[in-house]
Amino acid sequence: MLSVKRLDQQDCKVLIEGARTKAVEIGVPMCIAITDESGNLLAFERMDGGKVTSITIAQDKSYTASAAKKATHDYNAVNVPGNLAFGIHTEVGGRISSVGGGLPVIVGDDVVGGIGLSSGTPAQDMECAQAGIDHFMKHFT
Protein backbone atom coordinates (compact mmCIF):
# COMPACT_ATOMS: atom_id res chain seq x y z
CA MET A 1 0.00 0.00 0.00
CA LEU A 2 1.26 3.46 -0.93
CA SER A 3 0.82 6.60 1.16
CA VAL A 4 0.33 9.72 -0.95
CA LYS A 5 0.43 13.41 0.05
CA ARG A 6 -2.28 15.66 -1.37
CA LEU A 7 -3.25 19.34 -1.08
CA ASP A 8 -6.27 20.03 1.12
CA GLN A 9 -8.80 22.86 0.74
CA GLN A 10 -6.88 25.13 3.10
CA ASP A 11 -3.80 24.73 0.90
CA CYS A 12 -5.93 25.52 -2.17
CA LYS A 13 -7.16 28.78 -0.63
CA VAL A 14 -3.60 29.92 0.03
CA LEU A 15 -2.43 29.03 -3.50
CA ILE A 16 -5.37 30.86 -5.10
CA GLU A 17 -4.90 33.85 -2.81
CA GLY A 18 -1.28 34.23 -3.88
CA ALA A 19 -2.11 33.96 -7.56
CA ARG A 20 -5.12 36.28 -7.34
CA THR A 21 -3.17 38.96 -5.49
CA LYS A 22 -0.56 39.03 -8.27
CA ALA A 23 -3.28 39.04 -10.95
CA VAL A 24 -4.92 42.07 -9.33
CA GLU A 25 -1.52 43.74 -9.10
CA ILE A 26 -0.79 43.35 -12.82
CA GLY A 27 -4.41 44.12 -13.72
CA VAL A 28 -5.30 40.89 -15.53
CA PRO A 29 -8.38 38.96 -14.32
CA MET A 30 -7.39 35.28 -14.38
CA CYS A 31 -8.81 31.80 -14.28
CA ILE A 32 -7.07 29.91 -11.48
CA ALA A 33 -7.23 26.12 -11.15
CA ILE A 34 -5.79 23.89 -8.44
CA THR A 35 -5.52 20.12 -8.96
CA ASP A 36 -4.45 17.29 -6.70
CA GLU A 37 -1.40 15.07 -7.21
CA SER A 38 -3.39 12.92 -9.65
CA GLY A 39 -4.48 15.87 -11.77
CA ASN A 40 -8.07 16.02 -10.51
CA LEU A 41 -9.65 19.42 -9.83
CA LEU A 42 -9.69 20.61 -6.23
CA ALA A 43 -10.60 24.28 -6.59
CA PHE A 44 -11.26 26.83 -9.30
CA GLU A 45 -11.87 30.56 -9.47
CA ARG A 46 -12.68 32.66 -12.52
CA MET A 47 -11.96 36.18 -11.43
CA ASP A 48 -14.54 38.71 -12.62
CA GLY A 49 -13.55 39.27 -16.27
CA GLY A 50 -11.55 36.03 -16.68
CA LYS A 51 -11.83 34.44 -20.13
CA VAL A 52 -14.25 31.60 -20.89
CA THR A 53 -11.68 29.65 -22.93
CA SER A 54 -9.33 29.91 -19.97
CA ILE A 55 -11.73 27.89 -17.78
CA THR A 56 -10.53 24.76 -19.55
CA ILE A 57 -6.99 25.94 -20.30
CA ALA A 58 -6.22 26.76 -16.66
CA GLN A 59 -7.49 23.34 -15.60
CA ASP A 60 -5.48 21.56 -18.29
CA LYS A 61 -2.32 23.43 -17.33
CA SER A 62 -2.77 22.43 -13.71
CA TYR A 63 -3.64 18.87 -14.73
CA THR A 64 -0.47 18.63 -16.80
CA ALA A 65 1.79 20.15 -14.15
CA SER A 66 0.53 17.87 -11.37
CA ALA A 67 -0.11 14.61 -13.22
CA ALA A 68 3.06 14.81 -15.36
CA LYS A 69 5.05 16.41 -12.52
CA LYS A 70 6.44 19.02 -14.87
CA ALA A 71 5.91 22.75 -15.52
CA THR A 72 4.02 23.36 -18.75
CA HIS A 73 6.76 25.73 -19.93
CA ASP A 74 9.20 22.82 -19.64
CA TYR A 75 7.03 20.89 -22.09
CA ASN A 76 7.00 24.00 -24.26
CA ALA A 77 10.79 23.94 -24.49
CA VAL A 78 10.85 20.39 -25.94
CA ASN A 79 7.64 20.59 -27.98
CA VAL A 80 9.40 21.68 -31.16
CA PRO A 81 9.55 19.85 -34.52
CA GLY A 82 12.48 17.47 -34.58
CA ASN A 83 12.51 16.94 -30.81
CA LEU A 84 11.48 13.44 -29.78
CA ALA A 85 8.76 14.90 -27.54
CA PHE A 86 7.16 16.92 -30.35
CA GLY A 87 3.39 16.54 -30.45
CA ILE A 88 3.03 15.86 -26.74
CA HIS A 89 0.44 18.66 -26.48
CA THR A 90 -2.21 16.71 -28.37
CA GLU A 91 -2.04 13.71 -26.01
CA VAL A 92 -4.79 12.80 -23.53
CA GLY A 93 -7.42 14.38 -25.72
CA GLY A 94 -5.33 17.53 -26.00
CA ARG A 95 -5.28 18.03 -22.23
CA ILE A 96 -1.46 17.96 -22.05
CA SER A 97 -0.58 21.64 -22.12
CA SER A 98 2.72 23.02 -23.35
CA VAL A 99 1.62 26.63 -22.84
CA GLY A 100 3.32 28.45 -19.98
CA GLY A 101 1.28 28.91 -16.79
CA GLY A 102 1.09 25.49 -15.14
CA LEU A 103 3.36 24.59 -12.21
CA PRO A 104 3.59 21.51 -10.01
CA VAL A 105 3.27 22.13 -6.27
CA ILE A 106 6.22 20.37 -4.68
CA VAL A 107 6.66 19.73 -0.95
CA GLY A 108 9.85 17.94 -0.05
CA ASP A 109 10.26 15.18 -2.66
CA ASP A 110 6.57 14.96 -3.50
CA VAL A 111 4.41 16.56 -6.13
CA VAL A 112 1.29 17.18 -4.01
CA GLY A 113 -0.74 19.06 -6.64
CA GLY A 114 -0.62 21.69 -9.34
CA ILE A 115 -1.67 25.24 -10.16
CA GLY A 116 -2.73 26.51 -13.57
CA LEU A 117 -3.34 30.08 -14.66
CA SER A 118 -4.88 31.38 -17.85
CA SER A 119 -6.27 34.63 -19.32
CA GLY A 120 -3.09 36.69 -19.72
CA THR A 121 -0.01 36.21 -21.85
CA PRO A 122 1.90 33.02 -21.03
CA ALA A 123 4.45 35.19 -19.22
CA GLN A 124 1.71 36.77 -17.09
CA ASP A 125 0.14 33.38 -16.44
CA MET A 126 3.53 32.03 -15.34
CA GLU A 127 4.13 35.02 -13.06
CA CYS A 128 0.80 34.58 -11.29
CA ALA A 129 1.20 30.79 -10.98
CA GLN A 130 4.60 31.34 -9.40
CA ALA A 131 3.11 33.93 -7.04
CA GLY A 132 0.64 31.29 -5.89
CA ILE A 133 3.45 28.84 -5.19
CA ASP A 134 5.54 31.48 -3.39
CA HIS A 135 2.61 32.48 -1.16
CA PHE A 136 1.92 28.82 -0.38
CA MET A 137 5.52 28.07 0.48
CA LYS A 138 5.63 31.05 2.85
CA HIS A 139 2.54 29.78 4.68
CA PHE A 140 3.60 26.16 4.58
CA THR A 141 6.99 26.65 6.16
Place this chain on the structure above:
Amino acid sequence: MLSVKRLDQQDCKVLIEGARTKAVEIGVPMCIAITDESGNLLAFERMDGGKVTSITIAQDKSYTASAAKKATHDYNAVNVPGNLAFGIHTEVGGRISSVGGGLPVIVGDDVVGGIGLSSGTPAQDMECAQAGIDHFMKHFT
Protein backbone atom coordinates in the same frame (compact mmCIF):
# COMPACT_ATOMS: atom_id res chain seq x y z
CA MET B 1 -27.91 45.32 -27.33
CA LEU B 2 -28.63 43.00 -24.40
CA SER B 3 -27.65 43.59 -20.82
CA VAL B 4 -27.10 40.35 -18.97
CA LYS B 5 -27.07 39.84 -15.22
CA ARG B 6 -24.39 37.44 -14.00
CA LEU B 7 -23.08 36.22 -10.65
CA ASP B 8 -19.77 37.73 -9.59
CA GLN B 9 -17.07 36.10 -7.45
CA GLN B 10 -18.52 37.57 -4.27
CA ASP B 11 -21.86 35.94 -5.06
CA CYS B 12 -20.05 32.63 -5.73
CA LYS B 13 -18.40 32.71 -2.33
CA VAL B 14 -21.78 33.20 -0.61
CA LEU B 15 -23.42 30.39 -2.61
CA ILE B 16 -20.57 27.99 -1.86
CA GLU B 17 -20.52 29.00 1.80
CA GLY B 18 -24.20 28.16 2.19
CA ALA B 19 -23.85 24.80 0.48
CA ARG B 20 -20.66 23.89 2.35
CA THR B 21 -22.17 24.72 5.73
CA LYS B 22 -25.06 22.33 5.07
CA ALA B 23 -22.69 19.65 3.75
CA VAL B 24 -20.64 19.86 6.94
CA GLU B 25 -23.85 19.72 8.98
CA ILE B 26 -25.04 16.49 7.30
CA GLY B 27 -21.51 15.05 7.27
CA VAL B 28 -21.08 14.55 3.52
CA PRO B 29 -18.03 16.14 1.85
CA MET B 30 -19.30 17.59 -1.44
CA CYS B 31 -18.16 18.89 -4.78
CA ILE B 32 -19.70 22.32 -5.29
CA ALA B 33 -19.81 24.07 -8.66
CA ILE B 34 -21.08 27.52 -9.57
CA THR B 35 -21.71 28.49 -13.19
CA ASP B 36 -22.73 31.74 -14.82
CA GLU B 37 -25.95 32.38 -16.74
CA SER B 38 -24.32 30.84 -19.85
CA GLY B 39 -23.38 27.64 -18.04
CA ASN B 40 -19.66 28.41 -17.86
CA LEU B 41 -17.76 27.63 -14.65
CA LEU B 42 -17.19 30.48 -12.22
CA ALA B 43 -16.05 28.67 -9.08
CA PHE B 44 -15.53 25.17 -7.80
CA GLU B 45 -14.65 23.55 -4.50
CA ARG B 46 -14.04 19.86 -3.81
CA MET B 47 -14.35 19.58 -0.05
CA ASP B 48 -11.73 17.28 1.53
CA GLY B 49 -13.09 13.82 0.78
CA GLY B 50 -15.42 14.81 -2.09
CA LYS B 51 -15.64 12.23 -4.86
CA VAL B 52 -13.55 12.40 -8.04
CA THR B 53 -16.50 11.49 -10.27
CA SER B 54 -18.45 14.32 -8.69
CA ILE B 55 -15.97 16.90 -10.02
CA THR B 56 -17.60 16.56 -13.42
CA ILE B 57 -21.10 15.70 -12.22
CA ALA B 58 -21.39 18.81 -10.01
CA GLN B 59 -20.28 21.00 -12.91
CA ASP B 60 -22.71 19.33 -15.31
CA LYS B 61 -25.60 19.77 -12.88
CA SER B 62 -24.79 23.46 -12.51
CA TYR B 63 -24.31 23.80 -16.28
CA THR B 64 -27.71 22.23 -16.90
CA ALA B 65 -29.51 24.29 -14.27
CA SER B 66 -28.11 27.62 -15.46
CA ALA B 67 -27.92 27.12 -19.21
CA ALA B 68 -31.26 25.31 -19.50
CA LYS B 69 -32.79 27.48 -16.74
CA LYS B 70 -34.25 24.42 -15.05
CA ALA B 71 -33.54 22.39 -11.93
CA THR B 72 -32.02 19.01 -12.76
CA HIS B 73 -34.71 17.26 -10.72
CA ASP B 74 -37.30 18.86 -13.03
CA TYR B 75 -35.57 17.15 -15.95
CA ASN B 76 -35.58 13.96 -13.89
CA ALA B 77 -39.37 14.07 -13.62
CA VAL B 78 -39.84 14.11 -17.39
CA ASN B 79 -36.90 11.87 -18.30
CA VAL B 80 -38.97 8.69 -18.31
CA PRO B 81 -39.69 6.35 -21.22
CA GLY B 82 -42.77 7.49 -23.14
CA ASN B 83 -42.33 11.14 -22.21
CA LEU B 84 -41.35 13.32 -25.18
CA ALA B 85 -38.33 14.58 -23.23
CA PHE B 86 -37.01 11.09 -22.55
CA GLY B 87 -33.30 10.76 -23.31
CA ILE B 88 -32.52 14.43 -22.70
CA HIS B 89 -29.65 13.38 -20.37
CA THR B 90 -27.45 12.18 -23.23
CA GLU B 91 -27.60 15.51 -25.07
CA VAL B 92 -24.65 17.91 -25.31
CA GLY B 93 -22.24 15.03 -24.99
CA GLY B 94 -24.07 13.81 -21.89
CA ARG B 95 -23.61 17.09 -20.02
CA ILE B 96 -27.37 17.59 -19.56
CA SER B 97 -27.98 16.15 -16.11
CA SER B 98 -31.28 14.74 -14.93
CA VAL B 99 -29.87 13.76 -11.54
CA GLY B 100 -31.11 15.86 -8.62
CA GLY B 101 -28.68 18.46 -7.23
CA GLY B 102 -28.54 21.27 -9.79
CA LEU B 103 -30.51 24.49 -9.28
CA PRO B 104 -30.71 27.73 -11.25
CA VAL B 105 -29.91 30.90 -9.32
CA ILE B 106 -32.80 33.27 -10.01
CA VAL B 107 -32.87 36.96 -9.17
CA GLY B 108 -36.09 38.74 -10.08
CA ASP B 109 -36.99 37.42 -13.52
CA ASP B 110 -33.46 36.43 -14.47
CA VAL B 111 -31.47 33.24 -14.23
CA VAL B 112 -28.10 34.70 -13.25
CA GLY B 113 -26.25 31.41 -12.76
CA GLY B 114 -26.47 27.94 -11.32
CA ILE B 115 -25.27 25.75 -8.49
CA GLY B 116 -24.51 22.04 -8.69
CA LEU B 117 -23.75 19.62 -5.87
CA SER B 118 -22.51 16.05 -6.03
CA SER B 119 -21.08 13.34 -3.74
CA GLY B 120 -24.11 12.44 -1.63
CA THR B 121 -27.46 10.92 -2.53
CA PRO B 122 -29.49 13.06 -4.94
CA ALA B 123 -31.66 14.12 -1.98
CA GLN B 124 -28.56 15.23 -0.04
CA ASP B 125 -27.17 17.01 -3.09
CA MET B 126 -30.50 18.83 -3.55
CA GLU B 127 -30.60 19.84 0.12
CA CYS B 128 -27.12 21.36 -0.01
CA ALA B 129 -27.77 23.11 -3.33
CA GLN B 130 -30.91 24.66 -1.86
CA ALA B 131 -28.96 25.72 1.24
CA GLY B 132 -26.57 27.57 -1.06
CA ILE B 133 -29.45 29.38 -2.73
CA ASP B 134 -31.10 30.21 0.60
CA HIS B 135 -27.87 31.65 2.02
CA PHE B 136 -27.37 33.71 -1.13
CA MET B 137 -30.91 35.08 -1.08
CA LYS B 138 -30.51 36.13 2.53
CA HIS B 139 -27.34 38.07 1.67
CA PHE B 140 -28.74 39.43 -1.55
CA THR B 141 -31.83 41.00 -0.03
Place this chain on the structure above:
Amino acid sequence: MLSVKRLDQQDCKVLIEGARTKAVEIGVPMCIAITDESGNLLAFERMDGGKVTSITIAQDKSYTASAAKKATHDYNAVNVPGNLAFGIHTEVGGRISSVGGGLPVIVGDDVVGGIGLSSGTPAQDMECAQAGIDHFMKHFT
Protein backbone atom coordinates in the same frame (compact mmCIF):
# COMPACT_ATOMS: atom_id res chain seq x y z
CA MET C 1 -2.10 18.50 3.57
CA LEU C 2 -4.00 15.20 3.20
CA SER C 3 -2.45 11.76 3.43
CA VAL C 4 -4.08 9.25 1.07
CA LYS C 5 -3.78 5.44 0.93
CA ARG C 6 -3.38 3.87 -2.52
CA LEU C 7 -2.91 0.35 -3.89
CA ASP C 8 0.61 -0.49 -5.01
CA GLN C 9 1.65 -2.88 -7.81
CA GLN C 10 1.97 -5.81 -5.42
CA ASP C 11 -1.64 -5.26 -4.32
CA CYS C 12 -2.70 -5.11 -7.98
CA LYS C 13 -1.08 -8.46 -8.72
CA VAL C 14 -2.98 -10.11 -5.86
CA LEU C 15 -6.32 -8.58 -6.91
CA ILE C 16 -5.85 -9.67 -10.53
CA GLU C 17 -4.73 -13.14 -9.47
CA GLY C 18 -7.88 -13.66 -7.43
CA ALA C 19 -10.15 -12.48 -10.24
CA ARG C 20 -8.29 -14.46 -12.92
CA THR C 21 -8.42 -17.67 -10.93
CA LYS C 22 -12.20 -17.41 -10.64
CA ALA C 23 -12.51 -16.51 -14.34
CA VAL C 24 -10.55 -19.63 -15.29
CA GLU C 25 -12.72 -21.67 -12.94
CA ILE C 26 -15.98 -20.53 -14.56
CA GLY C 27 -14.44 -20.70 -18.03
CA VAL C 28 -14.89 -17.06 -19.07
CA PRO C 29 -11.80 -15.13 -20.24
CA MET C 30 -12.08 -11.67 -18.70
CA CYS C 31 -10.73 -8.15 -18.95
CA ILE C 32 -9.51 -7.15 -15.49
CA ALA C 33 -8.76 -3.53 -14.55
CA ILE C 34 -7.38 -2.12 -11.31
CA THR C 35 -7.55 1.60 -10.57
CA ASP C 36 -6.21 3.73 -7.76
CA GLU C 37 -8.31 5.67 -5.24
CA SER C 38 -8.67 8.52 -7.75
CA GLY C 39 -9.90 6.24 -10.54
CA ASN C 40 -6.67 6.21 -12.55
CA LEU C 41 -5.50 2.93 -14.10
CA LEU C 42 -2.85 0.96 -12.21
CA ALA C 43 -2.94 -2.42 -13.95
CA PHE C 44 -4.85 -4.21 -16.66
CA GLU C 45 -4.97 -7.72 -18.08
CA ARG C 46 -7.01 -8.97 -21.01
CA MET C 47 -7.01 -12.71 -20.59
CA ASP C 48 -6.56 -14.61 -23.85
CA GLY C 49 -10.02 -14.44 -25.43
CA GLY C 50 -11.28 -11.42 -23.43
CA LYS C 51 -13.54 -9.07 -25.39
CA VAL C 52 -12.27 -5.89 -27.06
CA THR C 53 -15.25 -3.83 -25.89
CA SER C 54 -14.53 -4.98 -22.37
CA ILE C 55 -11.12 -3.27 -22.42
CA THR C 56 -12.91 0.02 -21.88
CA ILE C 57 -15.86 -1.33 -19.91
CA ALA C 58 -13.67 -3.02 -17.29
CA GLN C 59 -11.68 0.20 -16.85
CA ASP C 60 -14.84 2.30 -16.55
CA LYS C 61 -16.33 -0.06 -13.97
CA SER C 62 -13.16 0.15 -11.91
CA TYR C 63 -13.02 3.92 -12.37
CA THR C 64 -16.59 4.28 -11.15
CA ALA C 65 -16.17 1.96 -8.17
CA SER C 66 -13.02 3.67 -6.93
CA ALA C 67 -13.68 7.32 -7.81
CA ALA C 68 -17.34 7.29 -6.75
CA LYS C 69 -16.62 4.89 -3.86
CA LYS C 70 -19.59 2.72 -4.82
CA ALA C 71 -20.12 -0.67 -6.46
CA THR C 72 -21.45 -0.35 -10.00
CA HIS C 73 -24.35 -2.67 -9.16
CA ASP C 74 -25.38 -0.17 -6.47
CA TYR C 75 -25.66 2.47 -9.19
CA ASN C 76 -27.61 -0.05 -11.23
CA ALA C 77 -30.19 -0.32 -8.47
CA VAL C 78 -30.96 3.41 -8.51
CA ASN C 79 -30.50 4.04 -12.24
CA VAL C 80 -34.16 3.51 -13.09
CA PRO C 81 -36.61 6.01 -14.60
CA GLY C 82 -38.28 8.02 -11.86
CA ASN C 83 -35.37 7.67 -9.43
CA LEU C 84 -33.56 10.96 -8.82
CA ALA C 85 -30.28 9.32 -9.86
CA PHE C 86 -31.60 8.17 -13.24
CA GLY C 87 -29.24 8.95 -16.08
CA ILE C 88 -26.09 8.82 -13.94
CA HIS C 89 -24.54 6.31 -16.39
CA THR C 90 -24.07 8.92 -19.11
CA GLU C 91 -22.08 11.27 -16.87
CA VAL C 92 -18.33 11.92 -17.23
CA GLY C 93 -18.49 11.15 -20.95
CA GLY C 94 -20.36 7.92 -20.22
CA ARG C 95 -17.58 6.59 -18.00
CA ILE C 96 -19.87 6.22 -14.98
CA SER C 97 -20.90 2.57 -15.17
CA SER C 98 -24.09 1.14 -13.71
CA VAL C 99 -23.37 -2.33 -15.05
CA GLY C 100 -22.47 -4.93 -12.41
CA GLY C 101 -18.79 -5.87 -12.13
CA GLY C 102 -17.05 -2.90 -10.51
CA LEU C 103 -16.18 -2.94 -6.81
CA PRO C 104 -14.33 -0.48 -4.59
CA VAL C 105 -11.34 -1.88 -2.71
CA ILE C 106 -11.83 -0.83 0.91
CA VAL C 107 -9.20 -1.10 3.65
CA GLY C 108 -10.38 0.08 7.04
CA ASP C 109 -12.32 3.29 6.38
CA ASP C 110 -10.57 4.10 3.11
CA VAL C 111 -11.36 3.36 -0.51
CA VAL C 112 -7.83 2.61 -1.74
CA GLY C 113 -8.73 1.61 -5.30
CA GLY C 114 -11.14 -0.36 -7.43
CA ILE C 115 -11.47 -3.49 -9.52
CA GLY C 116 -13.52 -3.85 -12.70
CA LEU C 117 -14.34 -7.00 -14.63
CA SER C 118 -15.93 -7.38 -18.03
CA SER C 119 -16.49 -10.04 -20.70
CA GLY C 120 -19.06 -12.29 -19.01
CA THR C 121 -22.60 -11.66 -17.84
CA PRO C 122 -22.84 -8.96 -15.16
CA ALA C 123 -23.34 -11.74 -12.60
CA GLN C 124 -20.14 -13.46 -13.76
CA ASP C 125 -18.27 -10.15 -13.79
CA MET C 126 -19.45 -9.46 -10.24
CA GLU C 127 -18.43 -12.93 -9.06
CA CYS C 128 -14.90 -12.55 -10.44
CA ALA C 129 -14.52 -9.00 -9.09
CA GLN C 130 -15.55 -10.23 -5.64
CA ALA C 131 -13.08 -13.13 -5.94
CA GLY C 132 -10.34 -10.57 -6.55
CA ILE C 133 -11.35 -8.65 -3.44
CA ASP C 134 -11.58 -11.83 -1.33
CA HIS C 135 -8.13 -12.98 -2.43
CA PHE C 136 -6.70 -9.53 -1.66
CA MET C 137 -8.27 -9.39 1.78
CA LYS C 138 -6.84 -12.81 2.63
CA HIS C 139 -3.33 -11.66 1.67
CA PHE C 140 -3.71 -8.24 3.20
CA THR C 141 -4.72 -9.43 6.65
Place this chain on the structure above:
Amino acid sequence: MLSVKRLDQQDCKVLIEGARTKAVEIGVPMCIAITDESGNLLAFERMDGGKVTSITIAQDKSYTASAAKKATHDYNAVNVPGNLAFGIHTEVGGRISSVGGGLPVIVGDDVVGGIGLSSGTPAQDMECAQAGIDHFMKHFT
Protein backbone atom coordinates in the same frame (compact mmCIF):
# COMPACT_ATOMS: atom_id res chain seq x y z
CA MET D 1 -9.87 -16.27 -44.50
CA LEU D 2 -6.95 -14.63 -42.73
CA SER D 3 -4.94 -16.10 -39.93
CA VAL D 4 -3.55 -13.44 -37.64
CA LYS D 5 -0.64 -13.79 -35.22
CA ARG D 6 -1.17 -12.02 -31.90
CA LEU D 7 0.68 -11.73 -28.59
CA ASP D 8 -0.79 -13.77 -25.77
CA GLN D 9 -0.72 -12.97 -22.06
CA GLN D 10 2.48 -14.96 -21.54
CA ASP D 11 4.18 -12.85 -24.21
CA CYS D 12 2.88 -9.69 -22.50
CA LYS D 13 4.39 -10.71 -19.19
CA VAL D 14 7.80 -11.20 -20.83
CA LEU D 15 7.64 -7.86 -22.65
CA ILE D 16 6.64 -6.00 -19.48
CA GLU D 17 9.30 -7.81 -17.45
CA GLY D 18 12.04 -6.69 -19.82
CA ALA D 19 10.86 -3.09 -19.84
CA ARG D 20 10.34 -2.96 -16.07
CA THR D 21 13.79 -4.37 -15.35
CA LYS D 22 15.39 -1.61 -17.42
CA ALA D 23 13.16 1.04 -15.81
CA VAL D 24 14.25 -0.10 -12.36
CA GLU D 25 17.88 -0.08 -13.53
CA ILE D 26 17.71 3.55 -14.74
CA GLY D 27 15.57 4.58 -11.74
CA VAL D 28 12.50 5.86 -13.59
CA PRO D 29 9.10 4.35 -12.65
CA MET D 30 7.27 3.84 -15.93
CA CYS D 31 3.84 3.21 -17.38
CA ILE D 32 4.09 0.15 -19.64
CA ALA D 33 1.38 -0.76 -22.16
CA ILE D 34 1.15 -3.77 -24.46
CA THR D 35 -1.31 -3.82 -27.36
CA ASP D 36 -2.24 -6.50 -29.86
CA GLU D 37 -1.72 -6.34 -33.62
CA SER D 38 -4.96 -4.32 -33.93
CA GLY D 39 -3.83 -1.74 -31.39
CA ASN D 40 -6.15 -2.91 -28.61
CA LEU D 41 -4.85 -3.08 -25.05
CA LEU D 42 -3.67 -6.45 -23.76
CA ALA D 43 -1.81 -5.54 -20.59
CA PHE D 44 -0.80 -2.48 -18.62
CA GLU D 45 1.31 -1.74 -15.59
CA ARG D 46 1.85 1.61 -13.86
CA MET D 47 4.94 1.06 -11.76
CA ASP D 48 4.71 2.65 -8.30
CA GLY D 49 5.39 6.33 -9.02
CA GLY D 50 4.57 6.25 -12.75
CA LYS D 51 2.88 9.41 -14.02
CA VAL D 52 -0.89 9.72 -14.41
CA THR D 53 -0.61 11.44 -17.80
CA SER D 54 1.54 8.53 -18.97
CA ILE D 55 -1.33 6.08 -18.47
CA THR D 56 -2.84 7.35 -21.69
CA ILE D 57 0.42 8.27 -23.43
CA ALA D 58 1.95 4.80 -23.01
CA GLN D 59 -1.21 3.22 -24.42
CA ASP D 60 -1.30 5.62 -27.35
CA LYS D 61 2.36 4.96 -28.18
CA SER D 62 1.72 1.23 -28.17
CA TYR D 63 -1.48 1.68 -30.17
CA THR D 64 0.37 3.71 -32.78
CA ALA D 65 3.32 1.32 -33.02
CA SER D 66 1.16 -1.79 -33.42
CA ALA D 67 -1.77 -0.48 -35.44
CA ALA D 68 0.34 1.69 -37.75
CA LYS D 69 3.19 -0.87 -37.73
CA LYS D 70 5.73 1.87 -37.13
CA ALA D 71 7.88 3.05 -34.23
CA THR D 72 6.63 6.35 -32.82
CA HIS D 73 10.09 7.88 -33.23
CA ASP D 74 9.83 7.12 -36.96
CA TYR D 75 6.69 9.24 -37.05
CA ASN D 76 8.59 11.87 -35.09
CA ALA D 77 11.20 12.09 -37.82
CA VAL D 78 8.64 12.95 -40.50
CA ASN D 79 6.30 15.02 -38.31
CA VAL D 80 7.96 18.31 -39.18
CA PRO D 81 6.45 21.32 -40.97
CA GLY D 82 6.83 20.96 -44.74
CA ASN D 83 6.89 17.17 -44.66
CA LEU D 84 3.79 15.63 -46.22
CA ALA D 85 3.19 13.66 -43.00
CA PHE D 86 3.21 16.74 -40.81
CA GLY D 87 0.32 16.85 -38.37
CA ILE D 88 -0.11 13.07 -38.22
CA HIS D 89 -0.07 13.27 -34.40
CA THR D 90 -3.53 14.83 -34.19
CA GLU D 91 -5.19 12.03 -36.18
CA VAL D 92 -7.51 9.45 -34.61
CA GLY D 93 -8.52 11.92 -31.94
CA GLY D 94 -4.86 12.62 -31.17
CA ARG D 95 -4.08 8.97 -30.41
CA ILE D 96 -1.37 8.77 -33.10
CA SER D 97 1.80 9.46 -31.15
CA SER D 98 4.97 10.90 -32.63
CA VAL D 99 6.74 10.95 -29.27
CA GLY D 100 9.53 8.39 -28.90
CA GLY D 101 8.76 5.30 -26.79
CA GLY D 102 6.42 3.14 -28.88
CA LEU D 103 7.73 0.11 -30.78
CA PRO D 104 6.00 -2.56 -32.86
CA VAL D 105 6.64 -6.15 -31.81
CA ILE D 106 7.69 -7.99 -34.95
CA VAL D 107 7.99 -11.76 -35.31
CA GLY D 108 9.14 -12.93 -38.71
CA ASP D 109 7.25 -10.79 -41.19
CA ASP D 110 4.39 -9.97 -38.87
CA VAL D 111 3.65 -7.15 -36.49
CA VAL D 112 2.07 -9.14 -33.66
CA GLY D 113 1.62 -6.27 -31.20
CA GLY D 114 3.22 -3.20 -29.72
CA ILE D 115 4.84 -1.85 -26.59
CA GLY D 116 4.59 1.72 -25.31
CA LEU D 117 6.52 3.34 -22.46
CA SER D 118 5.99 6.71 -20.82
CA SER D 119 7.09 8.66 -17.74
CA GLY D 120 10.73 9.39 -18.57
CA THR D 121 12.36 11.42 -21.31
CA PRO D 122 11.60 10.10 -24.80
CA ALA D 123 15.13 8.63 -24.88
CA GLN D 124 14.50 6.79 -21.59
CA ASP D 125 11.10 5.61 -22.79
CA MET D 126 12.68 4.30 -26.01
CA GLU D 127 15.43 2.52 -24.10
CA CYS D 128 12.95 0.70 -21.87
CA ALA D 129 10.65 -0.20 -24.77
CA GLN D 130 13.63 -1.68 -26.62
CA ALA D 131 14.62 -3.61 -23.49
CA GLY D 132 11.13 -5.14 -23.47
CA ILE D 133 11.50 -6.22 -27.10
CA ASP D 134 15.02 -7.59 -26.50
CA HIS D 135 13.88 -9.64 -23.51
CA PHE D 136 10.95 -10.98 -25.50
CA MET D 137 13.10 -11.95 -28.48
CA LYS D 138 15.49 -13.83 -26.22
CA HIS D 139 12.60 -15.83 -24.77
CA PHE D 140 10.88 -16.27 -28.09
CA THR D 141 13.84 -17.80 -29.89
